[in-house]
Amino acid sequence: MDTERIEDEILSIASIYEDSFERDIPTVWQKHNAPPAFHITVVPDDPDLHTLVSVRLHVTYTNTYPKNPATFVARQPQGLSPAQVQALNKLMRDEALRCAGEEMVLTIAMFASSWMSSNNNIPKGARKRPDKTISLAAEMIQRTKDREEEHRLRAEQAKNAEEEKVAHLVQRIDQAVQEKKETMSRRESERKTNESQSIIDSSSAADPSIEVFEQGVDLDNDSPVYTFRLSCPRKDGLATVYYAQPVGDTQRTVALLELHRVEFDTHYYTHGQGNRR
Numbered sequence: 001m002d003t004e005r006i007e008d009e010i011l012s013i014a015s016i017y018e019d020s021f022e023r024d025i026p027t028v029w030q031k032h033n034a035p036p037a038f039h040i041t042v043v044p045d046d047p048d049l050h051t052l053v054s055v056r057l058h059v060t061y062t063n064t065y066p067k068n069p070a071t072f073v074a075r076q077p078q079g080l081s082p083a084q085v086q087a088l089n090k091l092m093r094d095e096a097l098r099c100a101g102e103e104m105v106l107t108i109a110m111f112a113s114s115w116m117s118s119n120n121n122i123p124k125g126a127r128k129r130p131d132k133t134i135s136l137a138a139e140m141i142q143r144t145k146d147r148e149e150e151h152r153l154r155a156e157q158a159k160n161a162e163e164e165k166v167a168h169l170v171q172r173i174d175q176a177v178q179e180k181k182e183t184m185s186r187r188e189s190e191r192k193t194n195e196s197q198s199i200i201d202s203s204s205a206a207d208p209s210i211e212v213f214e215q216g217v218d219l220d221n222d223s224p225v226y227t228f229r230l231s232c233p234r235k236d237g238l239a240t241v242y243y244a245q246p247v248g249d250t251q252r253t254v255a256l257l258e259l260h261r262v263e264f265d266t267h268y269y270t271h272g273q274g275n276r277r
Contacts, residue, residue, distance in 0.1 A: 006036060007036075010036060013105055020040050023037075037059060039058050040059070041054055041057070042055055042056075042109050042116070044117035049120065052122045054079070055075065055077050057112060058073045058075050059071070060073075066102055069097055071093075072112075079120045080120055088112060088115060088119070095107070095111050209229070210247070211244070213225075227246070239262045
């Protein structure tokens with residue numbers, strides 16, 4: 001017995017007929033390796049007959065399945081006469097013999113569904129017909145739901161548009177505030193620079209001076225500055241203090257610098273004792 005092949009087919013049938021599938025549980029009197037069996041409910045293809053006609057199809061595998069077909073028996077018939085049940089069982093046996101060598105359970109179940117659609121004892125007038133009143137009510141309910149859903153979507157879209165508008169406005173305000181801060185900071189920097197420049201310019205004409213440093217001076221970790229313009233000299237003890245402003249191509253803005261110059265040029269430092277000092 002090809003157990004794996006049979007179990008795969010049973011799993012497939014159970015997934016299709018999950019509401020009515022019921023596997024037989026072997027009794028203590030049956031052999032441990034008895035072929036599996038199960039029941040499924042089969043109804044006609046015609047939807048109008050689903051609640052009026054049906055059978056519980058009992059399927060029992062053989063030890064040599066699918067070479068030798070499974071057995072199919074219609075039980076608990078509804079909407080079928082005894083003669084129709086007997087005819088269905090015979091037709092299913094014949095169909096199973098034609099399918100020998102391949103999986104056949106779903107094929108036989110579909111065959112039974114098709115056969116019962118045109119072979120049953122349900123009068124034509126007794127078949128289930130759709131209730132127009134119920135259909136109309138269902139249609140009205142569906143239309144109401146559709147309108148409510150449409151209104152909900154419109155309200156959600158309007159809300160999203162309003163939120164987007166507010167977010168855009170907040171972004172513009174933040175941008176304007178940032179630009180205002182940058183403008184004020186730039187103006188303050190320019191004001192301080194102008195004040196420093198005015199201090200230097202006020203006395204540069206009277207006492208201009210240029211100081212050049214061969215090694216350069218580092219300002220704010222930038223490239224070194226070699227030349228400075230000195231102005232506003234004043235005495236501070238032995239030193240002369242100048243305001244120092246970088247000159248050249250640099251465009252940097254720096255705080256007002258001071259240069260302290262101490263000169264030793266008296267006669268004392270020209271002889272030996274002074275040099276030792």
